[in-house]
Structure formats: structure tokens, C-alpha cells
Amino acid sequence: MVIADFAFILVAAFVLICACVVVFHNKIIYSAFALLFCFFGVAGLYVFLNAEFLAGTQLLVYVGGISVLILFGILLTKNIEDLTSKEVSTQKIFGGLISVTFLGGLIYMVNSVDWKVSTPKPIENSPVEIGKLFMSDFLIPFEIAGVLLLVALIGAVVIGRDTDKDLEV
Amino acid sequence: MDIATQNLIFSVLKVALVIKVLLLGVTMVILAERRFSAFMQDRLGPNRTFYGGLGQSFADGIKLILKEDVIPTHVDKLTYMIAPIVMMTPALMTGAVIPFGPTIPIAGISLPFIGENLTPLVLQVADINVGLLYFVAIASIGVYGIVMGGWAQNNKYSLLGALRASAQMVSYELPMGLALVTVVLMSGSLSMNEIVAHQQETFWYVLNFPAFMIFLITIFAETNRLPFDLAECEQELVAGYHTEYSSMKFGMFLLAEYGNIITSSALVVTLFFGGWDIPFVDESALGLFGVILSMSVFGLKTSIFIFIFIWVRWSLPRFRYDQLMNVSWKGILPLSILTVVGTAVIMVLLKNFYH
Numbered sequence: 001m002v003i004a005d006f007a008f009i010l011v012a013a014f015v016l017i018c019a020c021v022v023v024f025h026n027k028i029i030y031s032a033f034a035l036l037f038c039f040f041g042v043a044g045l046y047v048f049l050n051a052e053f054l055a056g057t058q059l060l061v062y063v064g065g066i067s068v069l070i071l072f073g074i075l076l077t078k079n080i081e082d083l084t085s086k087e088v089s090t091q092k093i094f095g096g097l098i099s100v101t102f103l104g105g106l107i108y109m110v111n112s113v114d115w116k117v118s119t120p121k122p123i124e125n126s127p128v129e130i131g132k133l134f135m136s137d138f139l140i141p142f143e144i145a146g147v148l149l150l151v152a153l154i155g156a157v158v159i160g161r162d163t164d165k166d167l168e169v
Numbered sequence: 170m171d172i173a174t175q176n177l178i179f180s181v182l183k184v185a186l187v188i189k190v191l192l193l194g195v196t197m198v199i200l201a202e203r204r205f206s207a208f209m210q211d212r213l214g215p216n217r218t219f220y221g222g223l224g225q226s227f228a229d230g231i232k233l234i235l236k237e238d239v240i241p242t243h244v245d246k247l248t249y250m251i252a253p254i255v256m257m258t259p260a261l262m263t264g265a266v267i268p269f270g271p272t273i274p275i276a277g278i279s280l281p282f283i284g285e286n287l288t289p290l291v292l293q294v295a296d297i298n299v300g301l302l303y304f305v306a307i308a309s310i311g312v313y314g315i316v317m318g319g320w321a322q323n324n325k326y327s328l329l330g331a332l333r334a335s336a337q338m339v340s341y342e343l344p345m346g347l348a349l350v351t352v353v354l355m356s357g358s359l360s361m362n363e364i365v366a367h368q369q370e371t372f373w374y375v376l377n378f379p380a381f382m383i384f385l386i387t388i389f390a391e392t393n394r395l396p397f398d399l400a401e402c403e404q405e406l407v408a409g410y411h412t413e414y415s416s417m418k419f420g421m422f423l424l425a426e427y428g429n430i431i432t433s434s435a436l437v438v439t440l441f442f443g444g445w446d447i448p449f450v451d452e453s454a455l456g457l458f459g460v461i462l463s464m465s466v467f468g469l470k471t472s473i474f475i476f477i478f479i480w481v482r483w484s485l486p487r488f489r490y491d492q493l494m495n496v497s498w499k500g501i502l503p504l505s506i507l508t509v510v511g512t513a514v515i516m517v518l519l520k521n522f523y524h
Contacts, residue, residue, distance in 0.1 A: 003177075029320065033248065036313060043306075056302035064309030064342065068335055071316055075332060125298050127359050153343070153506070160498045 008048055015041035032074055036067040050122035053130055172288065183294045187264045195427040196226035202427075202479045209483045233420040241322070241413050248321035253414070253421035256314025259307045260428035266300035267435045268293040268362050270445050270464040271452055292445075292464070293362060300361035301349055304436060305342075308391055312338045314425065315393075319410040330409030333399045333490065337390055340497040341397075345387035347505035351380040351512045352440050365444035373448075375441040379508045383501055388437060390497075392429045395482040399490055434474035435467075442470055 018041060021034035039062040046055035123129050134142045200215070200222060207214025215225040240249065270292030297303060312335050319331020353359060355374055356367040368374060375381045390397040399409075411422045438444060445467040446452075452459040488496065 030248075033313075033317065040310070052297055052299045053302065056299045056306050059306030060302065060309060064306060065339075068312065068316075068339055072332075072335065075316075075320065075328065127298055153502070157498055157502055160494075 004048075011041055011044040011048070015045065029071075029074055032067070032070050035070065036063060039063045039067060051126070053127050175288070179290060180294065183292075184265075187269075187294055188261060191261060191264055191428050191431055192424070194431050195424050196230065198427045198430060198475055198479075199226045199229075199423070201475070202482075205476075205479050206483045230420065233417050236416040238416045238418065243323050244413065245321045245323060248317050252314050252318035252321055253418045253425075254314075255317055256311065256425040257421045257428070259311045259314075260425040260432065263304055263307050263429075263432040264435070265294040266297060266303050266361050267432065267439055268296075268365055268444055269435070269467050270460055273457075273460055291362070292460075296360070296362055298358075298360045301353065301359045301364070301440075305346060305349065309338070309342060311391075311425070311429065314422075315410045318414070318422070322410075322413045324412065327410050327412050330399075330412075334393060334410060337393075337397060337399060337493060337497075340494060341387045341390035341501075344383055344497065344501040344505040345391065347502075347509050348380045348384040348387065349440075350509050351377060354509070354512050354516060361439055361444075365439060365446060368443040369446045373441065373443045373446075377508075377512060379504065380512065381441045383505045383508060384441070385437060386501060388433045389478075389481065390493075392433050392478075393426065394430070394478060396485045396488050397493065398487060399493060430475060430478050431471070434471045434478065437474050438467065438470040 015038055018034045018038035022031045022038060025031050025034065039058065043055040043058040043063070046052075046058055203225070204214040204216070204222065214222070216222040218224040218228050240246065268291070273290040273292065315334040316331045319327040319329075319334070322328075352364065352374055355377065356364040358364060358367070411419055414422060445463040447463060447466050452463050455462065
């Protein structure tokens, strides 16, 4: 499957470049936009792992929700979008040494571990299986998360409704 | 020819077809909107270019491409360039999961150039099993085009438009998700094909009327159309997030808006009006004629909803910003929670009828 390999390399490179922009760019808003594209690319990686449901959820939660909140924070904060963070590096030798050592350790780790390749065939209709697991093995975490989110949802409505009353009292 | 090559050929053909239909559809919808708004305001509208105005949108497109592409000096160039792309890509991507016709049973039949077919042809670009989730996810990306464009132009009006749009989309995504949950509850599947098939077997989901109304309202908000078009509200914000865009970049914002209208209408039809299903008719008995008939019926239903989009835009005034938020958080959201609970209760009561 040459096309799949090519697509994988494209997506992986996209994620890496975006991640680098997030870390290295001076302007905070560029970092935020790059983070958004990075989340998007990670969803693409999930698709390559045959985890379509996870990919959809990734898009919905991280791209559709969390990134909007980050952008909100940046755009609503006065003058922060023009702020450029200056690099302050006082201990170049020590810092460089630690970085290089850490990088070497990581490369050694990646090379020495015997990475296991998953052999079973991907599940045909994965959402159904995920639903069954939610309702059996992971029932309690699922229910707790569900109740928590519902409380947050209703709480938001209640807070929104109450503001007028508080002003009168 | 082996099965992978065949699938590749058919996929490319289907992608080309969907994009073509969307882009040509956009020109027609723009023309329809202009003619219809003219009718409602007792004017004539564009009626000269090529047989009663049919060529007007093409002429406008050529005009937009040929115009000078002005980039103001104070804008942030990179974001300014990317924003129209980010805006338009999701608008075209969402068409991928909408089934526009029944499966054609061509397995075993020999075709020119391709040879003997190995699989039946599904009339849907990507028959993924999380189609509904995909649609919601991609639709939520559309807001970033507005935010990037609004920020890049470096002026207050555009930024305000962008902020309004994102706040509006975040607040209307919740009720939309809950309305879709009722659809999933009824169909028991996230796959668009199965949702259509289930509606064929039982009933059109529009019978669950509250869910349909909530979804229709939220889809108006998601496409930024009146009465929810605060992002580009002319009286307050000049033109909102695309104030300083010119030539084809502006054209791309326009394409994205109308492309969203088409895909949203198709989605409403797929989720609540049985997709390509013709009521009381067994399409599979009619053979190839049935396929063509089903696709035409799907187009007709979609056109009706596009018409409703246009009709509402030229009939209703705009919400004020606080009213917009109140409607969402205090009105539609509690209603949609009630709808989910009510649907679940009724489904348990009617369990024997369903299965």
C-alpha cells in the first residue's frame, strides 16, 4: 500500500511541523492556530490506526471545543496577540548539554525497545463495540463522566438564568 | 482489475461528482437567492445574462477571479491567506458522508474500461461507520476560518465579527449535538447509510418533531444565516469577518457559505426526511430507473430545504446578540435535553413496535 504510506508520512510530517510551530513561534496567536492544526493532524493519525470513533471525538472535543476556548482566551485578552515572547537563555552550555543527553536517551530508548506490532484485524464496526464496552466493563466511569457533564450543562443554564435575579436583590 | 484499483477509481469519480455538484450548486443557489430576494422586495433581480439570468453567477465568478487581489498593508499576511482555505475546506469535506442514492447492485456486471465489477457501488463518497460524528466534527472546524479571517484583518469590526461567530457556534453546537443524539437513539447507528435504511424500514424521523425543529434552528446558526448572521451583520460591523477580503478570496468565503447551505440541507434531508427514500415505493424493484429516481428525489428534497434557507433569510429580522445567547442557553438547550429524555422514554414504551 504505497498510497497509504505516502499519506501517513504527509500527515505525520504535518503534525510534527505544527507541533514545532506551537513550541518555537514567538507570537502566541500563531502557536494557538498551529495547535489547532496539530490536533487536526493527530485525528488523521487515529484514522490510520483504524480508530475512526476516536478520530471523530478528537476533532469534536479538541479542535471544536478546546481550541476555541484557547483562541477566546487569547483574542479577548487585551493586546496579548501582539505580544512576542523573547527567548531568554542564560545557561546555554548547561541547557544544551542536558537537552542533548535527553535526546540521546530518547533515541536509545526508541531503538532498544522491541516494539510490538498489533496483529489482530481491525474491528469492522468499532462504535458498536465501544458502546458495548461502555455499558459493561467501563460502566461506572462512563456513568460518572456522563453525570458530570450533564451537571455542567444544567449548571451553565442555571447560572445564565440567575444573573438577572441577583441584580435585583 | 483488482478490488483496490476499482475502489480507487470509483472513489475518485464519486469525489469529483460531489465536488462538482457542490460547486455548480453554489452558483445556482446564489442565483436563486438573488432572484427570490428580488421577488420578495418587488424587484426583478438579475435576469439578463444567458437565458433569464442563468449565467449570472458564472459571470460574477469570472469577474471575481479577474479582479485585482488587494492585500491591505496592515493585515497579517499568512493568516489572511490561509483563512479562506480553512473556511472552504470543511464546507466541501462535509459532502463526503452524505448518501445521495441507493446502493447500485453492479457486482458481477462487466463495465467498459473497468472490467468485471467485484463490489456493489455505494452512492456515498465515504461509507464510514461514524458518519454523523464526522459531520459534526467537520462542521465545528468551519468557525476557524471566520476566527482566522477576522483576526488577520487587524481591525475591530472583523475581530468582533469573529468573536461573535465563535461564541454563537459554541453555544449552538450543544443543542445540535443533543438533537443528533435523538437521531442516534432512534436509528441505533452513527452511519448515515444505516440511518437512511432504518428510516425506510420504520418512519421518517421528522415525526420526532421537536428534535427536527431544534436541529433546523441550530443548523441555521451553524451556517451563519439570518436570523443568526451576527458575524457579518452589516449595520454594525460593515461586513464582519470578510470586510477586507477582495476578489476570489472574498469569493471563497461566499462559496463556503453557500456550500454549507447545500450540505446542511442535504443533512437535514438525510437525517429527518429519509434521505433518498421515496415513501411507499420499493426503489430496489425498479432497477437502474429506481436509482435515478431516488437520486432525483434526494435532489428535490434538498432543494426544498435550500429554498427554506433563502425564504427565512429574506423574511425574518436579525436577533440581537444577547437575545441570540438567551435563545440558545435558556430556550433551546433545556428543550433539547427534554427531547432526548422524552425520546428515550417513548422508545422504551414502544420497544415492541421498534424491534
